[in-house]
Amino acid sequence: MKALGFFAEVEPSTDTLPRLSDLAGELDPAVKPFVLQYLAHGTPVFDVTEATPNHIDPGSSIPGGASLITDGEWVWRLDLSNYVSAHALGLPEDFIAIARAASHSQIFPSVVVTPQLVQCALTAARWA
Secondary structure (H helix, E strand, O other), X not given: OEEEOOOOOOOOOOOOOOOHHHHOOXXXXXXXXXXXXXXXXXXXXXXXXXXXXXXXXXXXXXXXXXXXEEOOOEEEEOOXXXXXXXXXXXXXXXXXXXXXXXXXXXXXXXXXXXXXXXXXXXXXXXXX
16 A cells, blocks of 8 residues: 655654645646545545644644545545645656546545555554
């Protein structure tokens, strides 16, 4: 499983992750709706009920931001959609291609949550 949307500001113990500020404004506005739609169709695999700080807009928070979402191939935090929506964060081209194709076809992955999938998502997210 590939990790998507994990950033140095959010996971400070990892210095190999990209910075939110470096990716802000990098997403092509033409694909932004496809990406947001795809992110919204992910399957929750690990819920966190507490609000997380908004690392671009200090003073605000994102409810459940650290929750993990997946499409079976990628895993991302719930707060990724907030950052993409508000700041057009650049994302990997292979993820954008999947999001665009799913948006055009209106066929989104259907994921059955199993203990193995949860463990895989947690491992990819570096929480295991």
